[in-house]
Amino acid sequence: MDHVSATRARPGLALVLTAVALAGPLAPAAAAAAPPGTEAGVELATDRRSVSAWLPYWGDTEAAYQDALEHADQLHTVSPFWYEASADTVKAEDGAGNEGIIDGLHRAGIRVVPTVTETAGPAEMAALMHDPRRRAAHVDALLEMAGSRSYDGVELDYETMATTNDRATLERVRTGYNLLTRDLCARLHTRGKECVITVLAHVRGSGAAYDYQHLGKIADTVRIMGYDLHWSGGEAGPLSSKDWYEEVLRYATDTIPRNKIEVAFPGYGWDWTKGSKGRAGHLTWKEADSLRKQTGADYHFDAASGTPHFTYRKNGADHEVWYQDARGVAEQLPLLKKYRVRGTGLWALGFEDPEVWAALRGQ
Structure with a gap:
């Protein structure tokens, strides 16, 4: 989903690290771990497991953590959703840096x-x-955070900066982000840490704030959010679709080495109220499945997009719910195979249809 909106709906920020003040020494640098120098579109052999997943700090964090442990044979990386940067600070969310989880x-x-x-x-x-x-101060703050625990790297999920239709501003964001990620990734690599960059899908006018070609060169992993084709502030419809993935993957594999690409699948959905001007409500797969059963709604599967949906009525209003389940993921995975992309992701642990892991294993 919109990761930024998700965090802003949740309480609690602590531990302020002021970027300008972060000039002190960091932990001793580990051996450099520069990302592979490969050309976009080249399929490389890799023995890493193929699934990453985000761990939300809100809700039942323990359940999300246990979910990760249960599927450790498939997961190569977990990204706890723990930190938030403003212009000059990096703040930790409630529970961030939990060493028991790490x-x-x-x-x-x-x-x-x-x-x-x-x-x-x-x-x-x-x-x-x-x-x-x-x-430089912003990068220093991120590096200080990266060295505060036994983290294996840093993932930047900078989305708020991409929310403009002004072309001049968007171009300055794109070129500025190239400078920021260049500096951050280089310094992370000197410390033996990964540099992961998460981006909006570059398709149908979206994602223009991200220079895929540049990010594919300097980052170890580029995670593409493969969802919100239809989102909470728009019309009802599937969160992703086969033809949409086709467009996303065609552009991504033309600009980023295939072994660096991860496409993240949704474990959630949106509940639109027909005729309402309000935003749709967020539902995890578990909540959507429970709601469908509670309301006696029929399960429908849209073969064209590869997503389930249903309708129900509450308090005199008609609702339309679109979400994703294991059947849908299994229907859409062949698009990744077609473009020889092995990396997958999940938003988020504790949200998903439990059977999605079997679907991902089959990729």
Whole structure:
């Protein structure tokens, strides 16, 4: 889903790290781990497991953690949704840096690469990223966070900066983000840590804030959010579709090495109220499946998109729910096979249809 909106609906921020003040020494640098130098579209052999997943800090964190452990044989990376950056600070969400979770995931053979979102708008972020001093301070703050625990890297999920239709501002965001990610990835690599960049799908006018070709060169992994084709603020419809994935993957594999691409599937859905101007309500797969059963709604599957949906009536209003389940993921995975992309992701642990793991294993 819209990761940024998800965090803003949740309470609690703690532990402020002021970027300008973060000039102190970091932990000793590990051996450099530069990303493979490959050409976009080249399929490379890899022995890594093929699934990453986000771990939300809200809701039942323990259940999400146990979900990760239960599927440790498939997961290569878990990204706890723990940090939020403003222009000059990096803040930790409630429960961030839980060493019990970090150590438990490591014992299970899962890498821990925490997610950082950002709150500054497009113009503010563009100004920061084009200012060498402020950009360096921002990178210092991220590196300080990365060294605060036994993390294996950092994931940037900067989406707020991409929310503009002003072409000039968008171009400054794109070029500024190239500078920021160049600096961050290089310094992470000198410390032996991964640099993961999450992006909106570059399709149908979306995702223009991200220079896929540049990110494919400097990042270890580029995670593409393969959802919200229809979103909470728009018309009802599938969160993703086969033809949409076709467009997403065609562009991605033309610009990013295939071994660096991850396409994340949704474990959630949206509940639209017909005739309402309000935003749709968020439902995890578990909540959607429970709601369908409680209301006695018929399960429908849209073969064209590869997604389930149903309708129900409540308090005199008609509702339309679209979401994703294991059947839908299994229907859409052949698109990844067609483009020889092995990397998959899941938003988010604890949200999903339990059978989705069997579907992902079959890829």
